[in-house]
Amino acid sequence: MCEVTIDRSPLLPDRHPQKDLFVCDIVDAVPKGDMSSMEHPVFSLSTKPDMRPRKYERGGNWIAISPSSHGLATVHDRDVLIYCISQCMAALNEGRKVLRTMRFKAYDLLVATNRQTSGRGYELLKDALRRLQGTQIETNLRQGGKEYFKVFGLIDSAEIVKETRDGRMLDVEITLSDWVFDAIENNHVLTLNRKYFFLRKPLERRLYELARKHCGTQPRWLIGLDTLRDKCGSGSTEKEFRRLIGKIIEDDEAHGHMPDYVFSIENDNVVVRPKKKEVIPPLPSSTLCFKDEDATYARAKRHAPGWDIRGLEGEWREWVRKKSIPIQNPDANFLSFCKARGPYK
Structure with missing residues (x-):
């Protein structure tokens, strides 16, 4: 009997192919991420509660991240911050004032970040808010011209303003930390490809963030595997980390699913190069x-x-x-x- 192999796409499915017209303007805000958390391993790659405190040091700068009883904020929890930053930057570009405390529809966030809108999706969002508020950071990193020597969270607070009888959130109110809001006010953010929200593996998302931050539009960026492992915040052994990177490269060669950049391993280095960009007609x-x-x-x-x-x-x-x-x-x-x-x- 022949064995049938199913070649599953490495991407998550598009959960909202036909978006509600009333939320299109909100959903279509260009995804943005703050540079400091793209540069440093703030978010956990684990899909299970990560209780490991960590400290990352490089070039005289250091950042220490400590979990709450709910664990460290994860790469997927970062979607909430990306959504908040994107909405704030869209407002600033239109000349509107932004505040650290913002209110939005939970449904809009879930659709914009390609998350489930089922009851399970709302529960996962609650978990993300708990971890974002509970994860504590201490650092001497500069963000928006300020240097911090204090402990703070990724968000100061989160409140469910309205909730339906079946437990689904309607309105969510979030107060961003000074660290995140300083990045918004000083435009220390970078645009992300919308396909970021379709990447299934946390390590794939982290690789894309680092490529976007360090390679940008340069023809090439090279980083040692050991340094990359540290910047990803990976707890894997050197051998396992090389295997994981190799699998992502192999999947991308087969499916072309990684947005904007192509990765390769050369000796003990990972080399990042931009993929061919879409030609955009210039304005007169x-x-x-x-x-x-x-x-x-x-x-x-x-x-x-x-x-x-x-x-x-x-x-x-x-x-x-x-x-x-x-x-x-x-x-x-x-x-x-x-x-x-x-x-x-």
Whole structure:
């Protein structure tokens, strides 16, 4: 008798292929992650309660993460923060004020992050909120120009404002920690591919975060396996970690499921390269011409002291091009972009 092998996709299914029109604007906010937690192993890779305190040190910087009785916040719990950061950045880009305390529909978050909207999905969200509030961090890392020597949580508090009779949350109110909110206010965030929410394995998500943070649009980024294991916060042995990375590479070769980047192992290093990007038609150059270039550059330097203004201009033009944003006043739009960056840290 022939054995039938089922080649399961490494991606999670699209749980919400036809989204409610009323939540499309909220769901379509561009996913954003804060740079510090993309750089450092803040979140656990475990799918079971992780009670291991950890400390990561590199280049004079250190970060210590301690679990609550519910365990450390996980990579999948990070979805909540990504959603909150994304909503805040979308509001700022539209000129609206944002506050550390925000209220939203639980359903919107679940749909935006490709989570279940069943009763089980709401219970998992409650668990995530418990771990995010309970996980304690102490660090000397700079975030938004501030240096912390105190213990704090990823969120200060979470409250279920309304709840239906069958136990499903309707409204959720979250107060973000100063650490996360400083990243929002100082635009220390990076855009994530929406396919991030479809990655099944926590290690895949962590690899993507690190690639996005360190490789970006560079042609190549190389990191030693031991260093990568530390930055992932993995508790695996060196041999097992190499096997796990090799399996992800093998799956990506078969399915092409990893967003934006391709990974390979060369000797004892992991090499990251961007995948071929979609070609986006450029906007007419005339739409991005400054009316008074000298005056605009002078004001930009005051808004973003310490930055390479020409470099910021290139980033701004690339951002406008990728978004296909119609610009009515290039000078004012560029100055707003520089103001969001603030002083170079």
